Amino acid sequence: MTLNSHSLIAATLEAKPKTDWAEVRPELLQATLETIQMVAITMVIAGIGGFLIGLLLYTTRRGNILQNRPLNFVLNLVVNFVRPIPFIILLVALGPVMLATIGTTIEMKAAVFGMVVAAVFAVARIVEQNLVSIDPGVIEAARAMGASKARIMFSVILPEALGPLVLGYTFLLIGVVDMSAMAGYIGAGGLGDYALSKGYQRFNWDITMASVLIIIVMVQFVQLFGNWLARKIMRR
Amino acid sequence: MTEHTSPVSEAHSSDMVVLDHVTKVFRTGKTPVRAVDDVSLRIGRGQIYAIIGYSGAGKSTLVRLINGLESTTSGTLTVEDTTISGAKEPELRKARTNIGMIFQQFNLMNSKTVAGNVDFPLKVAGWPAARRRKRVQELLEFVGLGSRAKSYPEQLSGGQKQRVGIARSLANEPSLLLADESTSALDPETTEEVLGLLKKVNEELGITVVVITHEMDVVASIADRVAVMENGKVVEEGNVYDVFSNPQTAPARRFVSTTVKPTPSGDRASELIERHKGYLVSVEVTDHTDLGDVLSKLGDRKVRFNIVEGGLETLQGRTYGKLTLELLGEISAVDAAVEQLKLVTNVQEVRA
Ligand SMILES: Nc1ncnc2c1ncn2[C@@H]1O[C@H](COP(=O)(O)OP(=O)(O)OP(=O)(O)O)[C@@H](O)[C@H]1O
Ligand SMILES: [Mg+2]
Numbered sequence: 001m002t003l004n005s006h007s008l009i010a011a012t013l014e015a016k017p018k019t020d021w022a023e024v025r026p027e028l029l030q031a032t033l034e035t036i037q038m039v040a041i042t043m044v045i046a047g048i049g050g051f052l053i054g055l056l057l058y059t060t061r062r063g064n065i066l067q068n069r070p071l072n073f074v075l076n077l078v079v080n081f082v083r084p085i086p087f088i089i090l091l092v093a094l095g096p097v098m099l100a101t102i103g104t105t106i107e108m109k110a111a112v113f114g115m116v117v118a119a120v121f122a123v124a125r126i127v128e129q130n131l132v133s134i135d136p137g138v139i140e141a142a143r144a145m146g147a148s149k150a151r152i153m154f155s156v157i158l159p160e161a162l163g164p165l166v167l168g169y170t171f172l173l174i175g176v177v178d179m180s181a182m183a184g185y186i187g188a189g190g191l192g193d194y195a196l197s198k199g200y201q202r203f204n205w206d207i208t209m210a211s212v213l214i215i216i217v218m219v220q221f222v223q224l225f226g227n228w229l230a231r232k233i234m235r236r
Numbered sequence: 237m238t239e240h241t242s243p244v245s246e247a248h249s250s251d252m253v254v255l256d257h258v259t260k261v262f263r264t265g266k267t268p269v270r271a272v273d274d275v276s277l278r279i280g281r282g283q284i285y286a287i288i289g290y291s292g293a294g295k296s297t298l299v300r301l302i303n304g305l306e307s308t309t310s311g312t313l314t315v316e317d318t319t320i321s322g323a324k325e326p327e328l329r330k331a332r333t334n335i336g337m338i339f340q341q342f343n344l345m346n347s348k349t350v351a352g353n354v355d356f357p358l359k360v361a362g363w364p365a366a367r368r369r370k371r372v373q374e375l376l377e378f379v380g381l382g383s384r385a386k387s388y389p390e391q392l393s394g395g396q397k398q399r400v401g402i403a404r405s406l407a408n409e410p411s412l413l414l415a416d417e418s419t420s421a422l423d424p425e426t427t428e429e430v431l432g433l434l435k436k437v438n439e440e441l442g443i444t445v446v447v448i449t450h451e452m453d454v455v456a457s458i459a460d461r462v463a464v465m466e467n468g469k470v471v472e473e474g475n476v477y478d479v480f481s482n483p484q485t486a487p488a489r490r491f492v493s494t495t496v497k498p499t500p501s502g503d504r505a506s507e508l509i510e511r512h513k514g515y516l517v518s519v520e521v522t523d524h525t526d527l528g529d530v531l532s533k534l535g536d537r538k539v540r541f542n543i544v545e546g547g548l549e550t551l552q553g554r555t556y557g558k559l560t561l562e563l564l565g566e567i568s569a570v571d572a573a574v575e576q577l578k579l580v581t582n583v584q585e586v587r588a
Binding site: 147 | 264303305328329330331332333335337339341343344345346347348356357359360361388390404407408414
């Protein structure tokens, strides 16, 4: 993989005039910061919103502390409706909603809007799936001790599922980085946009490859950190 | 329901738990299930009260009604002065801090240390941090785990986990402790330790304990009174000694026979008769049986005896059991010996 990309870069270097790295470097840095910014904003909003929706999906199930079949049905319907839509289509389809709410369908603001919508439901589903694996006996014990529903949710359910949740969020964060690259299509900025407009469209493989490399390094770092954190929380 | 009238059933003027025609119907499946069916019970303050029954009898549902984890379909249920049946969630939450509960699978939080688990109910009840720390240590000392505060549940054995469960259930100084199959996941030795601890909870702290089990040994070793459940109904209820020595219903007899060997019958009787040429009788042994006197004088009547099988239990500090004797000698002498035995205890002929 690395070998291949190196030889590819080498091949393009011979065919094309040299890339002016002095000019490209600050742009790459700028694009990287934009990617980090988009991903961070999306993860904070979708991470919290998705957690709450996922918690509701789980607790409104039959026999759980907030059992509510109509609400559970509706939540499931919405999640299943949004999730299968390919992100790039969703980004376009959300146009009217974006115009009505944030007043634009391009650039970073719009991209983050689309990313939040896509990510919030993905987070909700992943959170729900991790919560189902909690031993119901532990929740029963907390109820038997007179704990309130809010306390059960945030002092029992959340800590009991924290390890798997960290892994789930890591997985999602990488998905969001992926989305942010696609958001380049609507001129959102960031590494994806940079690779497309300065690299791909101008046949500059150096820039495309450099952007890709930065994304790979970021993703690797996030995954390693997530694994380390989850292992620490689960004590294994 | 069969009642065993005995002094104990009337001695307690104040009841801890009262069930009055309590019914619980589950309507989740296609056909409704009457998990608890018209049960009326009184559990006296300071007692260890056992509820025994086979799987599906409705025992767990019954205890879950007591702390309001399930709502009653009809009837009234009170714990001390609180009416649990029909109570709203905030009221129930308050009532539950006065009712401890322990579980077959312990149900400890894996994300918290031993101390964290015991601390949880104190936080729920709003104790200040400084008092909580002291109380947690005190509780852990009580259950013999003073040095394991910082351990996580996965580092403990089953018996130790259940001790943590007990410490946690005692945190808010409850007056009632519910134990649902609290020893069913443990080996015999650990079972004994945990039962000993429940007894200590009852004796030293004066807490009323309700023990759910399907093992008669558990009833025999710690309970004062027992209710036998079958198909959602309490079919027999009484003082443990009375139920053991004189079970009235088929399920009670079956449970009793798992600890106290009953008079041999059927195949077992045929087998015994085949192996022994003498006359076989089964005699009941209680504290007040002058069996020894009679047996020691059998020789004078030219009757010899062998003990063939049997078993004795100590129930509530009293002996109870049955022994099968083989009597050897002249027919008339053996008959006279049987008459002599009948004067001191219940005697049954062993017949195929
Ligand atoms: N939440 C529920 N929904 C529907 N049916 C239930 C529910 N809980 C219990 N039941 C039914 O009620 C009956 C009694 O169950 P319960 O758990 O009280 O029995 P148990 O005596 O505790 O049995 P075990 O010894 O196996 O624990 C069973 O038929 C069971 O299927
Ligand atoms: Mg049960």
